[in-house]
Amino acid sequence: MSAELDELYQSIILDHNRRPRNFRTMDDASAHADGMNPLCGDQFTVWLKLDGDQISDVSFQGSGCAISKASASLMTAAVKGKTKAEVEQLFERFHGVVTGKHPEHAESLGSLKAFGGVSRFPLRVKCASLAWHAMHAALEQDGGGPGGPGGPGSPGSPAASKVSTE
Ligand SMILES: [Zn+2]
DSSP: OOOHHHHHHHHHOOOHHSOOTTTSTTOSSSSEEEEEEEETTTTEEEEEEEETTTEEEEEEEEOOHHHHHHHHHHHHHHHHHHHHHHHHHHHHHHHHHHHTTGGGGGGSSSGGGHHHHGGOHHHHHHHHHHHHHHHHHHHHSSSSSSSSSSOOOOOTSSEEEEEEEO
């Protein structure tokens, strides 16, 4: 990665850390989940609202390092308006890029590829993927996960689940 690109990506991360998008709680969410990264002290909750299969609104709150906060902010911006399947697919590609397993997917990530550089820092991978793991957990909670005809859970009371990043 060139120094210029590094700088561009750094400025995206700094901007989202300073002015996180969708940084609020949500009272009428369809589901929410907590994400924790004890190694760094990052702790975030992600809320989402579903309109059928589509994510009509998403928000997050919590605290953590610049990488985890910026990643959560960019994640909320990226998934809004997408279907569950599209989000899971995006998460898979993002995860492949930040872990360094599938760097070839970086080009399809838009601003999210700003986090491609963390693949060089294994501890930072958890920071960058924390909010995504929480989003994934929240999606699984609602409707029994992708492809499922609806889980056995009561739809009226969204339960929180805890996830830790791998
Ligand atoms: Zn962190």
